[in-house]
Amino acid sequence: MDPAYVHVHVGRDHPMADSRGYCAEHRLVMARLVGRMLAPGEVVHHVDGVKRNNDPSNLWLFADGGSHRSWHEMSARGWSLHVTMPAVLTAHGAEVRSFTGTLFNAPSRWWHAA
Numbered sequence: 001m002d003p004a005y006v007h008v009h010v011g012r013d014h015p016m017a018d019s020r021g022y023c024a025e026h027r028l029v030m031a032r033l034v035g036r037m038l039a040p041g042e043v044v045h046h047v048d049g050v051k052r053n054n055d056p057s058n059l060w061l062f063a064d065g066g067s068h069r070s071w072h073e074m075s076a077r078g079w080s081l082h083v084t085m086p087a088v089l090t091a092h093g094a095e096v097r098s099f100t101g102t103l104f105n106a107p108s109r110w111w112h113a114a
Contacts, residue, residue, distance in 0.1 A: 004051040026054045030061050043068040 001007050001018070006025040010016070015037050016023045026044045031037055033056055038044070045060040045068060046053060062068040 002051075006052050006054060026051075026059055029054050029056055030059055033059070034061065041065065045071065 001020075001022060002024075007022040008025050008028060009021055010023045010028070012019070012021040014021070014023060016027055016031065024044075026046065027038050030044045038061070041064045043062040043065055045062060047058045047060060050058075062071065
């Protein structure tokens with residue numbers, strides 16, 4: 001586990017858990033936002049660069065690592081992308097603005113059952 005990220009114990013039987021039963025909180029937050037479990041290759045980006053800031057308004061979802069790298073390359077060149085957050089950035093440009101429902105039972109200030 002990377003200590004730069006917040007990890008939550010969700011149990012080994014959770015579909016997004018690692019072998020010890022933990023999942024990065026930002027992945028749980030994004031899964032709730034999009035209303036589904038994340039695929040292993042999908043990348044959650046922290047807009048402000050603070051890996052422990054898992055506020056939904058600070059997260060973007062990229063379809064894969066290549067898309068995420070392209071974003072960083074654009075940013076390094078000074079290009080900008082204006083997106084309504086929380087946003088889901090995919091190869092098709094889809095955007096999810098809200099989600100209502102319950103995917104997880106463990107307590108957390110960002111992704112717990114409402």
